[in-house]
Amino acid sequence: MSETKQHQQSLVSQKFIASAKIGKILANRCLNCGFTMLETIYFCEKCFSSTFQHVEFDGVGKVVTFTIQAVTPEGFEDVGSYAWVVFKMDNASFRVSGFLPGIVTPADLPIGSRVRVSDYDPKHGLLLKKI
């Protein structure tokens, strides 16, 4: 299973992962219309241009929604209780989702809590930290 994940990561976007490792979210800004979207998208959603400029945003934002799972997918059995979080970036129009360890009950993470990207783990994807 982890072999499959490693393979996918090597294909999708090493640049996105490299940015996440320093707490940033890498995005594409369309050179034709200026719309900004996640780096893994190949064509602009607004004008369908494929010429982009890379833009790095601070991976900081507010929790929009989340869950704490009792049954987790394979590879996450040994990490203890965590939240899977969708958060709205402070300085970008889009949302990002990731893995936030150490969250045990919903009371630990009220909607609107602030989180930041802390790393990209090859086993667990985009890692978040509560701030």
Added chain:
Amino acid sequence: MIVIFLVSVNKALDLPIKWTILYVACLTFLYVKIYFLAMINKVCVLGAGSTKYGKLDEGIVEIALNASKEAISSAGITPKDIQAGYISNVFGVADKQVHMAPVIMSNLGIPYVPGLTIESACGSGSVMLREAYANIAAGFYDCVLSLGVEKVTHVGTLQSTTLFSYCSDFFYEGGSGASFPGLFATIARSYMNTFKATEEDLAHVAVKNHENGLLNPKAHVRKKITVDDVLNSPMVASPLKLYDCCPFSDGASAVILCNEEFAKKSGRQYVEIIGSGRGASPAAVQGREDITTIPSTIAAAKQAYAMAGITPKDIDFAEVHDCFTIAEIIDIEDLGFFPKGTAASAVTEGATRRNGAIPINPSGGLKSKGHPIGATGVGQVVEVFEQFTGNAKDRTIKDAEIALTHNFGATGASAAVHIFKKVK
């Protein structure tokens, strides 16, 4: 001739020439639209069959063949009448069989009849049905087999949870630890936070669907439950508990689709498909502008209603995709049965029960009947067929003549809606 007539009228009334151009353009558009509509063959459901849903001992091919045999018998045809096979399946690899269609066709004794296997996660059945529908409507075939099948229970909960997570946008979701209950739990929390719905409201969906499933001999979980049972069941992914979630199921469902001429010649009871729509949404939940709605459902429903020439008020009952209780609440708003933010209270008040204003999931839905993901969308059509041909017994919706099925893949990244009419 019409153009000459319009020009004459125009001259007589001394109207500007641009009015004439506008009239001619409108009439041309209407003519072309009517011409193409007339070219579409009516598509009918002539027979239907289903295995029991649940934990089945047979292999995936045998399960598929059992449902196919029942559908063929129900339609009063033999395999030689079938000109193509459409098979939906997601996790055939879990039972060591992919490229399912030729294997099914060979075992039905028609190895030289073309088959096609289609995958669209939990929406595979309805998406496949749409392709079968389109091929009959376009006149390529007179009669086809439309079959959905799944077998996953033998791999266990951890492996099933992992396999299902591959249906997400894996780089952003499954790969960061989101399971499917987890993804729907984020949707539930967002909905509850926005519209002040409660966990008790969600529980009422499960209670109602289990009540219906008790009347369905082929349902996976035939057990009466209460709101307290749901609220006290183990947490799976907060705020969703065990009874908010559908089970992993094995099972197969099949229908025989044909054109109207074929159906009439058979002399048997049949059901007409009067609307069909497909929709899409951003694959990842993070990509949705509004997490409390599913755009693919709205798009597919709009197309299906337009094709059928009806509105949500004309639907007598619906089979919708209730993989989790929150999904049914969002579905019935997106399908137009309730205004946004009101479905939770409507369910609690009983509006979706079998005797309610709009009965939802009389079969028991995914929640009670079960969710063999490749088969689910076809199983919904089997329920409609049984309802409209007098075979739904105690769960019959009285005087129903128009029904809707709605089925989506993953968190609604793909969806299809179909509308059916009882043929008297």
